[in-house]
Structures are given as C-alpha cells and as structure tokens.
Amino acid sequence: MLVHLLRTSVYSGNVYLLPDFGVLVDAGISGSETIAAASRFMDIEDLELVVLTHAHFDHSGGIVDLVERCGVRVALHGDDVALLSDDVGSVAVMFGGSAPDVFVDVVLSDGDLLPLGNGDVFEVIHTPGHTPGGVCLYHRESGSLFSGDTIFGAGGVGRVDLLGGDVRALVRSIERLVDLNVEVLYPGHGEPSSVNVGWQIERALAFARSMV
Numbered sequence: 001m002l003v004h005l006l007r008t009s010v011y012s013g014n015v016y017l018l019p020d021f022g023v024l025v026d027a028g029i030s031g032s033e034t035i036a037a038a039s040r041f042m043d044i045e046d047l048e049l050v051v052l053t054h055a056h057f058d059h060s061g062g063i064v065d066l067v068e069r070c071g072v073r074v075a076l077h078g079d080d081v082a083l084l085s086d087d088v089g090s091v092a093v094m095f096g097g098s099a100p101d102v103f104v105d106v107v108l109s110d111g112d113l114l115p116l117g118n119g120d121v122f123e124v125i126h127t128p129g130h131t132p133g134g135v136c137l138y139h140r141e142s143g144s145l146f147s148g149d150t151i152f153g154a155g156g157v158g159r160v161d162l163l164g165g166d167v168r169a170l171v172r173s174i175e176r177l178v179d180l181n182v183e184v185l186y187p188g189h190g191e192p193s194s195v196n197v198g199w200q201i202e203r204a205l206a207f208a209r210s211m212v
C-alpha cells in the first residue's frame with residue numbers, strides 16, 4: 001500500500017496520505033499545511049475521506065479546511081465525537097486554537113471494515129486509553145497499522161493524563177495489538193517503522209503495564 005507521511009509543522013501529529021484511495025489518516029493541526037503537502041502527490045480535489053485516529057487538535061485541527069476546500073468526509077469513533085467539538089477535550093486550548101466544528105459523516109465502531117476503494121478496507125480497532133474513542137487502523141493485506149497516539153515507535157505510548165485518558169484501558173487496547181501481524185507501524189508521532197515491529201508493540205505493552 002502506497003503511504004506518504006506528509007511533512008507539516010512540528011506541532012502537528014503525523015498525517016498519512018494514501019493517494020491511491022484519496023484517503024488521509026488524520027488531518028494535522030493546519031489544514032492549509034496538510035493540503036499544500038498533499039498537493040505534491042495528488043489533485044486535492046480527489047481527496048475523499050479523512051479518518052481521524054482520535055479527536056486531539058494536533059490530529060484534527062486541519063479538518064475544517066479539508067472539509068471546506070476538498071469536500072472530504074470525516075470518520076471518527078463515536079466515543080471521541082463529543083471531544084472533537086470541545087475546546088478542552090480536543091486539547092485545542094493547549095495549541096491556542098478552538099475546537100473544529102465539523103460534522104462526523106462516518107461514526108466508527110470497533111470491528112468496522114472501512115472501505116478505502118478497490119476492495120481494500122481498514123479494520124477499525126477501538127483502542128481507548130489515550131482518549132475514549134481512539135482507534136487503530138489495520139490494513140491486513142500489507143500488515144500496515146496506523147496507531148494514532150495509542151503506541152509510538154520503540155515502545156512509546158500515548159499520554160493518559162488528558163481528559164478521558166485511562167491507563168488500564170490503554171493496556172487492554174495494546175494487548176489486542178500484539179496479536180496482529182504488523183509489517184509497518186505508522187504512529188501518530190515520530191517516524192514510521194518496519195523493523196522488529198512486533199517487538200516494538202510488545203515493548204509498548206510492557207511500558208503501559210508499568211504505569212498501572
């Protein structure tokens with residue numbers, strides 16, 4: 001699966017572009033930056049869908065511009081919908097912004113198969129812990145896991161001290177990830193990795209357990 005990590009501001013969460021499907025995983029903190037970066041790889045009019053891994057502003061702040069300028073649909077887990085429109089819950093205030101006011105077109109649930117096009121799907125894995133409605137997106141054929149802020153490379157995990165954070169939920173969520181065959185990890189911050197990914201996920205689980 002062709003995936004581009006878009007280079008945007010240092011404050012932004014990672015934005016991944018799947019140009020073959022017109023899909024973005026996360027919007028980034030600035031829609032104009034995301035659109036400029038995406039336009040290097042495709043006609044932005046052909047963007048169809050933005051899947052938000054969770055509601056936090058560093059991942060969602062750009063969604064308003066993407067909806068207005070590209071007409072994308074927005075997908076987010078139901079348990080993060082209330083956070084998205086809340087200045088504190090979305091941590092927009094931490095970034096000096098205000099919560100994005102957008103309609104969530106596709107309300108995700110655990111186990112959903114989200115169509116990408118050409119018969120490809122994301123398997124939606126509900127991974128609460130960092131936020132109540134965080135998800136990981138798994139593309140089984142390529143072994144690609146988009147992990148949002150649930151886990152990062154080298155055994156890192158998302159913080160659990162923000163509104164809706166829950167370390168025990170995070171442990172249970174990562175326990176579900178260790179069973180997957182992951183060839184490439186695409187985290188919400190830091191670089192993607194295809195080296196010893198299973199070991200990295202096990203490290204993340206051990207780290208999360210150490211915080212309980």
Ligand SMILES: [Zn+2]
Pocket residue numbers: 013056058059149188189
């Ligand atoms: Zn983040």
Ligand SMILES: [Zn+2]
Pocket residue numbers: 054056130149158
């Ligand atoms: Zn986050």
